Amino acid sequence: MLGAEAADLLDAPGGARDRQLLRGAALRVYEFHQGFAFVEAEADGYTGYLDTAALAPAVQPAPNASVACRETLVWEAPNARSMARSRLSFGAGVHVLEEAKGWARCDIGHIPANHLNIGRRPQTDPVEVAERLLGMPYLWGANGAGGIDCSGLVQLACHACGIACPGDSDMQAAELGQALPESARLQRGDLLFWKGHVAWVSGPDQILHANGYSMNVAYEGLSAAMARMDDAVIARRRL
Structure with a gap:
């Protein structure tokens, strides 16, 4: 699984971008080479190389929600005045642990609950x-x-x-x-x-x-x- 906010899928180690993957993307890893992993994206079968640092730890929980707006921030605490630690794009996956007072506590921090599609329900249009x-x-x-x-x-x-x-x-x-x-x-x-x-x-x-x-x-x-x-x-x- 991709653990970074996003990663370019490259045509060779350190090469050009063919496509891009977002956090939570399910991957099959086939080999490691010069600090890069050769992977296949399960969603569409696209293959390529990405920096091994972008891979999630093996124990990372699977996403149960995805970003539903153009982009959102991940806050350190459920408070608009707290520090934002990262930025996620539409479709990026997170694992929600609980919801309270309009915030979702996730595996990587806090996100406004209305910025997420919790349960990853299919859209219609x-x-x-x-x-x-x-x-x-x-x-x-x-x-x-x-x-x-x-x-x-x-x-x-x-x-x-x-x-x-x-x-x-x-x-x-x-x-x-x-x-x-x-x-x-x-x-x-x-x-x-x-x-x-x-x-x-x-x-x-x-x-x-x-x-x-x-x-x-x-x-x-x-x-x-x-x-x-x-x-x-x-x-x-x-x-």
């Missing part, structure tokens, strides 16, 4: 989940710690709703939901894919995506986006 990250900076390969990319936004929202989802947009285009014919009328929650890019349909002639044009998670008019992009839509999927 992936677009609403993605909307919680509006304005987050675009960061290629990231899943919400310091930034996020297009496929990370789709994966994070799907996982919050209990929907299995791979990490890369090409795999998402092949595996998520059902293919839509070009004649089908788009509706909220549909996914549009371009070469190397994916966006949620969030409303009539509107998409929501993490993109390198505005460099953040943003709404954009679908007609304007299609006029701006050089590549045509290559897939339309409905969950």
Whole structure:
């Protein structure tokens, strides 16, 4: 399990980021090499290297709650004036020991209870989940710690709703939901894919995506986006 707030999943020891893992992510560890562990993320089968310091101790309790807002802090005491010791992103997992007076005492400190999805209940609207990250900076390969990319936004929202989802947009285009014919009328929650890019349909002639044009998670008019992009839509999927 990942014990750090977040960790980059690298293509080689000390290499480039392929994806990103958040605290509480379940992992299979296959080998250790030069201070790095070669791991597989159980949620999507993604493999890569991460710093061994990011791994949780073997006795770490399994998460029973996850961060439900864009980000939260972990306080030393259940008091807004106490010191904050760390920062967690949407979807990060913690183990709640007890709730009292609006605070959750967790394995790593205290978090406002309304910042958590205690019991990790599946959400029902992936677009609403993605909307919680509006304005987050675009960061290629990231899943919400310091930034996020297009496929990370789709994966994070799907996982919050209990929907299995791979990490890369090409795999998402092949595996998520059902293919839509070009004649089908788009509706909220549909996914549009371009070469190397994916966006949620969030409303009539509107998409929501993490993109390198505005460099953040943003709404954009679908007609304007299609006029701006050089590549045509290559897939339309409905969950």
